[in-house]
Each structure stands twice: as C-alpha cells, then as structure tokens.
Amino acid sequence: METQITTGQATVDDIKIENDAIADGNISQPAYRQQPHNLEAEQALLGAILVNNEAAQKVQDFLTPDHFYEPVHGRIFDSVLKLMDKNQIADPVKLKPYFDHDEALADVGGASYLVRLAASAATIINAEDYGRTIYDLAIRRHLINIGEEMVLDAYDAPIDEEASEQISSAEKRLFDLAEMGQAESGVVSFSKALRMAVDNVETAFKDPDSLSGVDTGLKSLNEKIGGMHGSDLVILAGRPAMGKTSLATNIGFNAAKKHADDIAAGVNPEDSKGAVVCFFSLEMSSDQLAARILSDRANLHYEKKHSDDYIQSHKMRQGKLTQDQFIAISRAAIELEEVPLFIDDTPGLSIAALRTRCRRLKRQHGLGMIIVDYLQLLRGSAKAGGSENRVQEISEITRGLKGLAKELHVPVIALSQLSRQVESRENKRPMLSDLRESGSIEQDADMVMFVYREEYYKEKDQPSEGSPEHDTWRAEMESLYGKAEIVIGKQRHGPVGNIQVAFDKSVTRFSDLAPEDHLPEMME
Structure with missing residues (x-):
C-alpha cells in the first residue's frame, strides 16, 4: 500500500499536481x-x-x-x-x-x-x-x-x-x-542636540518671564524651576490634607487656560507657554474635580458680601446658593468651556491603558501636559501580584511614566502619598526618604516637590483656652494663616529649596504670596 506524506491539509501529490499545472500555464503563479x-x-x-x-x-x-x-x-x-x-x-x-x-x-x-x-x-x-x-x-x-x-x-x-x-x-x-x-x-548627533539646546536657551532668553517650560501660573514657582519641562517626570508628594491635589489642579488649569488665551490671541500653538492638559483623576470623579475648578473661577466673578462669603464646591452640590452666586457660576462656566483640559476618572487604570489614552490625545489634540492623581492608584502589568511585589510594581509604573514623558515630550506630574513616619517625628517637613517605595520614585523622577502646610499641624496642637500657651499659639497661627510651602526636594536641572505660597483652603487655590512690604495700606 502506497503511503502519502501530508503537509498541513495538502498532500505531496497535491503539491506536485499544482506545480505541474503552473508549469503548463493553467494556473497563474503569484506575483512577487x-x-x-x-x-x-x-x-x-x-x-x-x-x-x-x-x-x-x-x-x-x-x-x-x-x-x-x-x-x-x-x-x-x-x-x-x-x-x-x-x-x-x-x-x-x-x-x-x-x-x-x-x-x-x-x-x-x-x-x-x-x-x-x-x-x-x-x-x-x-x-x-x-x-x-x-x-x-x-x-x-x-x-x-x-x-x-x-x-x-x-x-x-x-x-x-x-x-x-x-x-x-x-x-x-x-x-x-x-x-x-x-x-x-x-541616535541623534551631538551637533543636532546642541542646536536644540541653544534653541531652548534662546526661547527662554527672549521670553519676558524667562520661561523655557509650561507656565504653572505661580510666578514664584516658575522662577525656581523655569516652568514644567517636556520629558520630565515630576513627583508632587504630600500627606493627606496638605493640598497636593489642589496644587496639581491649579497648575493643570493654569497651563490649559494659558494655552487657550494664547490661541485666542493668535499665538502659534508651538510657541504657547500653556499646554493641552489631561488630568487622570483616579481618586476623585470628573464632576467633583470640575466643581472644584468651577468654584475657584466663580469666586473671581463674585463680589463677596462678607469675609466668609465664598462659593464653595460642597455648597454647589447641595444647591445652597444665592442668585448672585449662581450668576457668577454661570459666567465662570462660559469662560471655562474653551479651556483644553481633559479629565479621565477611570478607576484602577493600568499604566498600559494610560499610555494608550495619552498617545491618542497627543495625536488628536496636541497633548502638552499629563497629571496623574495619584501614582499609587495606578496598576502595573499584573505580572507582579501580592504585597511582596508592590515595590516592583511601583518601579514599573514610575519607569512607565518617565518613558511616556520622553516619548511624548511632555511634562508628567504624578502625585504621590508620603509614609506615616512623617507624623511620628517632631519636624514634619517632608523629605525624600518619606516617599513610599522611595527607591524607584526618587530615582526615576527628574523633580520631586512636596506640599507642606505648617498651619495644618499647628492647628491640631491648640492648647486650652486661657492658658499662657494659648496666646503664643494664636500668634503663631496668625503668622501661618493662609500660607503653604512648596519644597523642592530634588531637581536635576536646577536648585532645591523652599517656596512660600498662599493657600486659600475655602476655594482650594494656591497663589503667589504677596511680600510683607507690599501689602496694601489700611484705609483710615
């Protein structure tokens, strides 16, 4: 009995017949x-x-x-x-x-x-x-x-x-x-890299604010870091209630508003000191984040009747508004419609999914800044499961964010929690060693900023009223009221140090602190 050798679904005899047919010209041979x-x-x-x-x-x-x-x-x-x-x-x-x-x-x-x-x-x-x-x-x-x-x-x-x-x-x-x-x-030749570096220097030299990066909206911060630079991974860290989400929201909104204003003024998008911003809010919903920004901008359109008369986001949710406050909110909403700020509140987002969405925004809208709130809520590739591999997963996430910043050539601001050891020491000003899984975060970051409000801790130490210590405490509270610090703990391209800023917790707004010798004079 003759045995046939099979290859896949065709036999050797079938292949021979087909080859003969091609040779006879009965079947057209596929073109190369x-x-x-x-x-x-x-x-x-x-x-x-x-x-x-x-x-x-x-x-x-x-x-x-x-x-x-x-x-x-x-x-x-x-x-x-x-x-x-x-x-x-x-x-x-x-x-x-x-x-x-x-x-x-x-x-x-x-x-x-x-x-x-x-x-x-x-x-x-x-x-x-x-x-x-x-x-x-x-x-x-x-x-x-x-x-x-x-x-x-x-x-x-x-x-x-x-x-x-x-x-x-x-x-x-x-x-x-x-x-x-x-x-x-x-690879890029050194001469080409040198030309790019000189172009960046020339841009900063010609800019009246000496900015080579994206405008943060805070002059004191801009002077220290020169704006947020493309390809940089910026870690913004702090303990709960310090205001790190508020600061990130302020920076993101200021950059987006600057971009919208520049475009309206006819500035080339590539020359704008603002940016199209995507805010990945893994902790707050998109409407909560939008309400924060809306209440902040609405207060600029609202004439307060007394010192505590603020339009606050929780009052907006409860509908506890006056007619004038509602009108101010409507005006602010119209102003904010054209601001190129995108919010993604998908919970448990993976670093791979985040990259995919950022690439799409870069291609479709010219994405110029990414903010992640916050780093520890991102997921890695799911290869490393279990608490013992959490450090490895965080390392993968920080490397992924740094790689994304370089790939898209945009600044990536990632918020991070600090460990509880801050609360156990007398001086609660944060340090690099306070970062959770600090090895990878500190190593991959181009800049590490901390938000610190001494007012928050001093308020908890209130002594009994009527005691001798209470007067001293009250005087210290008055000197700290409405003030915050942005601590630059690491900066690859510049100096480290502390920046004093103003913080209005009623509307969660950070702003430049007016020098004491430039305070407005009291009316007689």
Missing part, C-alpha cells in the same frame, strides 16, 4: 511583491539637488537618508547634506572622491552615475513634491514592517505576556511612525 518605492523619483530628486543645492533645503526638514529605498541614494543624499553643512557646493565633481570605491555604486556604473543623476534632474520647483513622494513611500514600508512584526509577535508570544501588552507595544510603534516618520527615533 516588492515593498512600495519609486526609484525614478529618487533619481530625479537627487539630480535636482546635484544641479542646484537649494533643492535640498526644500526637503531636508522632513526627508532623511533612511527614507530612500535604494541605500546608495541615501548615502548620496547624506553626503550632499554634509557638504552643505560645511558651506561647500555638492555636485558630481565634489562627490566623486567619496564614491570612487563604493561597491554598490560600481554596479550601476561607478561615480559616473552621479553625472547621469544630474542629467535626469527634476526642476527645483518639483523637488518638494518628489521628496514628499519618497517620504510617503518610506512611511508605507515602515508600516508594512510594523504589521509583519505584529503578526509574528502575536504568533510567537511568550506564555506570560498579556495581549494588552502587545497592543500597547504595537500602538507605540504606530504612534512613533505617525509622529516622527519612522518606527524608531534612532
């Missing part, structure tokens, strides 16, 4: 598929550049040597740019010594190929169109490569890797492709 490219466009563009180097200036902002399908074309383009950087004319004669021994160029005629390129030149007017064609085809090739890698990764995924992680990885590669035109940013 090449990745999309246009060698003629590459030749025409290089020819135009060799004839007139000004053509390179039309495409060098978006086109790189890696975008050329033919590697030798990429090397020619790179050599042209290097000669132009030296203020030299790049033509076939100048380039000939660099390509005399190029093996790839020898296959198409050697250095004389450069002359043939110049002969087939497109006009300088068409140079940008040819460049865009080459760029678009390069993006398509990158897209094909990403798709193939996604398929292979899905087939060969390790047993302990979740599908959500693969989705996040694929989305990152697609996002990078959409933002930068290639799947990986690659």
